[in-house]
Amino acid sequence: MKGSNSTPMDYDTAKKLAASGDAGQRRIVAARADTQPEILFYLANDESAEVRREIARNNATPRQADLLLCGDPDEEVRSGLARKIALLIPSLPADRVGQLERMTMDIVEALARDHASVVRQVVAETLKDQPGAPPHLIQQLARDLELSVSGPVLRHSPLLTDDDLLSIIGSQPMDGKLVAIAQRAGLSGTVSEAVARTQSEAAVAALLGNASAQIREETLDRIIDMAPKFEPWHGPLVRRPSLPPKAAARIVGFVSEQLMRVLENRTDLPPEVRAAVRNAVLDRARANRGGGAEPLGIDDEGAEETPKERPMERAKKAHAAGKLDEDMVGGALTQGDRGFVLAALAVKANVPLDAVDKIIGGQSARGVTALCWRAKLSMRLCRQIQLRIANIPPTSVLNARDGTHYPMSDSEMIWQLEFFGLKA
Incomplete structure (x- = not known):
């Protein structure tokens, strides 16, 4: 029935329903666009928050009633009012400021100062990309202490x-x-x-x-x-568009081997820079072999060689000995032993290594989280794997729920794994 005017309601019927002891009937009247203004004003003082919420959302509600609802004790009432009024602000005529326009502005300013951040957030979300929003309100919202309020405005407002x-x-x-x-x-x-x-x-x-x-x-x-x-x-x-050649040449000195190869495959870089990256890959391989780290499987002339003990072999031995635990995987992560971390994920999750490579290379926070869940690792370590192994930006990383718990349900985890071709 909300907002429906298919069957006109006469004044006497509306007045009778508005005085009914049944809150459901009063809500019907409160939601209608053809209800008379004086009845809507009367219902703005209704004892039922559900009725007042309908009044707050109703575009036919007289502005005097909206002003009254600014101080309503129910957050949902004020939030619904905030959404309705904020949408009206950009369309207010700039060359005419009458009583109606002043009241509308007074209401939105009051809601933008509301003690409940959820109400201020509604105002911010509604005005965030509006070029016709009041500049002083945008300035206020952009400096709000709550990120849920200031964030949308800081990211989108063309007035800043x-x-x-x-x-x-x-x-x-x-x-x-x-x-x-x-x-x-x-x-x-x-x-x-x-x-x-x-x-x-x-x-x-x-x-x-x-x-x-x-x-x-x-x-x-x-x-x-x-x-x-x-x-x-x-x-x-590594993925930055229009990366200057000089910058690309410097980056190869500290990024992971996986990212070095991403850089090497960028077609927008000059041939000499890509050649320098290839040489850096080989230099990294030589340095790793000399320093006792795991080799890449390429010798100085580019021919394949068989390492003494590959990461997968080390991971399997540790697992068989009951030592492939959280501490061992975390230690390898701290030491930058990427190959062993990938192998450990494959062994502990009982999935092929190429599937682990696919998930990690896809930089899917949900996919990596599901893989860590299957490997029975903590969400704390999973976050570090997202950041340091999958190179997922901090803004996209999945964090623990309630401090320690995985943020997805078991069924969501299983769906993510199935998406990558892994059976539960």
Whole structure:
């Protein structure tokens, strides 16, 4: 019945239903677009929150009743009102400010200051990409302490200037706000530089992953200077569009072998740079063999050789001895022994190694999480595997639920594994 006017309701019938002891009947009247304004105003004081929610959402409700509902004790009433009123704001005539327009603005300003963040969030989500939104409201919402409120505005609002964004960055906000700024479409080189200077792991990773962000070459050089100690930056760096050859040549010195090969296969890089990457792959192989790490299986002339003990053999031996536990896998991760971590995942999850490579290479946070779940690893270690082995950006990583629990149900895990061709 909500909002239905298929059968007109006369005034006496509406008045009778509005005075009914049945809240369901009062809701019917409250939801109708043809209910008379004075009856809607009367129902704005109804004892039932369900009735008041209908009044708050009803576009026919007189603005005086909306103003009354601003202070309603029920959050859902105020949230529904916020969504309705915020949608009206961009369409208010700029050349005429009468009583109705003033009341509408007073209401949205009150809701943007509401003590409940969920109400402020509704206002922010509704106005986040509106060029006709009131600038002073956008400024207020962008500086809200709750990320759920400020984040959408920081990421999307066309009303925020570079000076606004630089001021917010200069106030040393939490990482979530920096990430939202870093994800803005068409981010300027000046703001990108400011984001990079924060050295926020999550924000710089988001910046590098933002293909539309302008990153000056000197800014990129500064990021690469810091990148060896920030592994989550490596994947976005390697995949950064229009990567300068000089930057590509520097990156090969510290990224994983998997990412080196991604870099080597980029067709937009000059042949000499790709050749340099290939040489770096070989140099890494030689250094690993000399230092006791696991070889790549390529000798100095490019011919295949058989390593003394491959990661899979080590993982199987450790498993047979009952030693392939969380501590061993975590230790290999800390030491950068990527090959052993992959082999351990395959052994502990009882899946083929090529399936592990496929899941890890796909950079699917859900797929990697399902694999770790099958391998009976903790969600804490799973998060590190997402970041350091699968090179998933921090903003896309799945985190533990309630601190320790896996964030997906068993059926969701099984579906993810089946998607990669693995039977439960």
